[in-house]
Amino acid sequence: KMSDFVEIFEVGPRDGLQNEKNQIATKDKIALVDCLSGAGFKRIEVASFVSPRWVPQMADSADVLAGIERAKGVSYAALTPNMRGFESAVAARADEIAIFASASEGFSKANINASIEESLERFAPIAKAAKALGVPMRGYVSCVTDCPYDGATEPGQVARVASALSALGCYEISLGDTIGQGTPDKIRAMLDAVLNVIPADELAGHYHETAGRALDNIEASLDLGLRVFDAAVGGLGGCPYAPGAAGNVATEAVDARLKMLGFSTGLDAQVIAKAAEMARGMRAGRAD
Ligand code: HMG
Ligand code: MG
Numbered sequence: 001k002m003s004d005f006v007e008i009f010e011v012g013p014r015d016g017l018q019n020e021k022n023q024i025a026t027k028d029k030i031a032l033v034d035c036l037s038g039a040g041f042k043r044i045e046v047a048s049f050v051s052p053r054w055v056p057q058m059a060d061s062a063d064v065l066a067g068i069e070r071a072k073g074v075s076y077a078a079l080t081p082n083m084r085g086f087e088s089a090v091a092a093r094a095d096e097i098a099i100f101a102s103a104s105e106g107f108s109k110a111n112i113n114a115s116i117e118e119s120l121e122r123f124a125p126i127a128k129a130a131k132a133l134g135v136p137m138r139g140y141v142s143c144v145t146d147c148p149y150d151g152a153t154e155p156g157q158v159a160r161v162a163s164a165l166s167a168l169g170c171y172e173i174s175l176g177d178t179i180g181q182g183t184p185d186k187i188r189a190m191l192d193a194v195l196n197v198i199p200a201d202e203l204a205g206h207y208h209e210t211a212g213r214a215l216d217n218i219e220a221s222l223d224l225g226l227r228v229f230d231a232a233v234g235g236l237g238g239c240p241y242a243p244g245a246a247g248n249v250a251t252e253a254v255d256a257r258l259k260m261l262g263f264s265t266g267l268d269a270q271v272i273a274k275a276a277e278m279a280r281g282m283r284a285g286r287a288d
Contacts, residue, residue: 006222006263007043008254009174009204009230010036012279013064014045014079015248016236018057024282026060030067032278036233037071039271045230047078047094049085054241065092077138081112086126090133097130098174099123100140101165103158106149107142107178111241120164127168139165139173140206144190146181155193163197172202174230177217180210180246184220191224200225207249209235214249215257222261229254233272234279252276 013033017024033046046068047061061078070076078094080086089097101119102108108116130137143150144158162173175194177187187205194203205221205228207214218229235250252272255265 004263005227006258006265007228008041008251008258008265008267009043009045009228010039010041010233010251011045011206011230011248012036012232012234012236012251012275014048014058014077015230016232016234016279017282018048018055019237020057020283023057026063026067028278028282029060029064032233032275032282033064033068033076035271035275035278037069037074038268039275040265040267041074043075043077043096045077045079045098047076047089047092049078049088049092050081062088062092065094075136080126082122083125083129086129090135094135096136096138097126098138098140099126099165099168099170100142101161102142102147103153103161104143104147104150107147107241110149111142116161120168123165123168127170131169137168137170139168139170140176141165141173142176142178144175144182145177145186146179148179153190155190158190159193159197162194162203166198166202172204172228173198174204174206174228176206177208177214180208180214182207182217183213184216187217187220188224191221191226195224201227204228204230206230208237208246209249210246215253218249218254218257219261222263231255232279234276234283236279236283250276 048058052059075095078089080097231251231254232248233251235247237247
């Protein structure tokens, strides 16, 4: 049954690697993506066209997109914070892009140097250009339960930012527990508010594993109808502008839990295990 399928959106090559201090060789990033391309994912986030001053690790995003072997049926995604990033993503032939906002003002300022309102204004021309070119656009909302600067986030505020991204044309909104402080209760309260304005099939859960609750938060979200979750092989990552943020929930852990719960993911656990090993090797600075 279709309803038994849950998609894992692999974000390891972007969210997983962006926080790594030592510069990882472009060829190692390409090898990781090429391995992931054989695992059965429909979407893999591989690039981020942000300021190299802000996130040096992602400076070779165009080279990564140029070097990978594109598997049929896989969409290779890139983050685009502004028009310049969008133009770079299109030139590098990203299959889809993502704009990223925050539900909290403190994180918005720290991460993209703009208020929430200013960021939405900055995204409007991207949305227009993406629509004109037929490039699918995803949206992220960060700090959906807690912000490292502002404390607890109001569920209604998440719903407002999510609807604004939706109104700009995002086909899916990924809800980020950026610092992993969500609990199943907080996630349910947040989703109750968001589901009033956006249907479950246009939402994704993006949970970080800081406090070890990401899998519980995924289960709470499954109960409320969500069927897409972001994860990173090897549990790598974190956001450089979110102090204390640990990695994304590990793809292999989400895949195993979903299968245990009776869902199908279409993923090859052996390929994922191999990619997770590669990813962990990169973190240790001894890839190859
Ligand atoms: P700014 O300083 O306000 O903007 O940064 P600016 O226009 O003054 O640009 C600053 C410098 O960046 C200039 O260079 C620009 O040319 C350059 P300089 O003159 O200083 O040498 N620049 C660019 N270079 C390449 N590509 C571009 C680009 N734009 C400007 N597109 C800006 C504003 C948005 C650019 C900056 O704040 C930025 O890049 N932020 C990105 C931070 C980031 O990537 N964070 C991690 C991703 S979000 C995340 O991880 C959360 C998520 O996983 C969900 C969750 O977990 O919650 C998605
Ligand atoms: Mg993230």
